[in-house]
Amino acid sequence: MAQTYQDLLAAARAEIPEVQVADLADRLSGDNAPPVLIDVREQSEWDEGHIPGAVHVPRGYLESRVAGVATPDQPIVLVCAGGFRSLLAARNVREMGYEHVESLAGGFTRWKQSGHDYVVPQTLTPQQRARYSRHTLIPEVGEEGQLKLLGAKALLIGAGGLGSPAAYYLAAAGVGTIGLVDDDVVDASNLQRQIIHTTDRVGMLKAESAKIAIEALNPDVKVNVHATRINRDNVLDIIADYDVIVDGADNFPTRYLLADASLMTRTPLVHASILRFEGHASVFIPYEGPCYRCLFPEPPPPDLAPSCGEAGVLGVLCGVMGNIQANEAIKVILGIGDTLSGRLLVYDALGMSFTELKVRRDPNCPGCGPDAQLEFRDYDAWCAGIGRHPEAVHA
């Protein structure tokens, strides 16, 4: 004769001990090792809240995944919404040899009604799960890392050769807030390398043009347009809101200004520079690794520092270096891998070679050394060679 649902539950109750909410709360906060708490509900139920410390294994996957979260000798408590699915699921787990499995009577609903703490996880929406699935599959990123990216704020100095690919990939990666600092407008001569802009946006502010491209690519990203030239009066206000600075500036005064501001605010600085067929990249983590001025204490005079506008630059080189910056910014945000901190990567696109140079913290660094007098200066005059020696003019 067929069994009813009630028959099944009664049979399970005869076999599986049920733990009361108050007892579970005691065991979780007590001195003894707490049981392994497995929440067997569906993803959408888990997302609305669960008991702190619980691991989520939907009932459909329980038998195949239980070995990954508990050993047969460990006490296990299964949790569902009302205490029935967990009771039935526990029979299978017990049959597999997990002797000490129990079920939470009344489930998460009773736990919540009894006034116990629960956590509502920050989660990706179904659309985000689909969009970022190739990220979340990577163990080093996962859903947690993707949520970190979505909560992160990156400031890009320049929406040009380096900023275009960097902004595009950071946006695609789901970096939730991207600030763009650029007061220039799109020129036809930019389009050979500044891929975030388009022919029909020539004449538009670069920051606005990039915003259009980013929003079309990924609506998750909030774009802040800073259509201004960054200077010592506005730099601290602008960078205050950001977690990482991506330096794609085209001139030394801005690079040295950013180097100082990065130290003052302890904001990591992801560096790249390009000329003709050659690119440099590094990461400067304030007071942990070397800073830009450990590497280059002083700017070269203008005649030894031609710009890309004067000397030219291979468009593709910008893509390579800008994407290295995006890669490093993502690692800085996620706290994974080895960044280029302490190393300068020199890329020769013509010879197709990557050379790594060691960059060490300079104990006498004028930027991050113990005796450094960190204050803003007149960077334009300094980089033009005015007042370079013996000490820079402070204005």
Place this chain on the structure above:
Amino acid sequence: MSTVRVPPVLRAAVGGVRELSVPGSTVSEVLEALYSAHPEVRSQLVSDDGELHRFVNIYVNDEDVRLQEWLDTPVGESDTLLILPAMAGGASAAR
């Protein structure tokens, strides 16, 4: 002969090449040999008082010679001496 890698800004001064073979067993010997073959390089790397400019870094293989024995740092036959001035290039055209 060690290999000297020439940065883009100095290539015009050495006839447009990226690498040169230069004799010398220390950094200063290699640089002197480079200057005598290509005198224009000296004026770009060395200040009026005869010192290397602070904005120029010299590496033997991957180490900055300032953190070694500076101009006396030994350079072996198979070593690469890399001249590295800072580069500004990035976002847009010249201002």
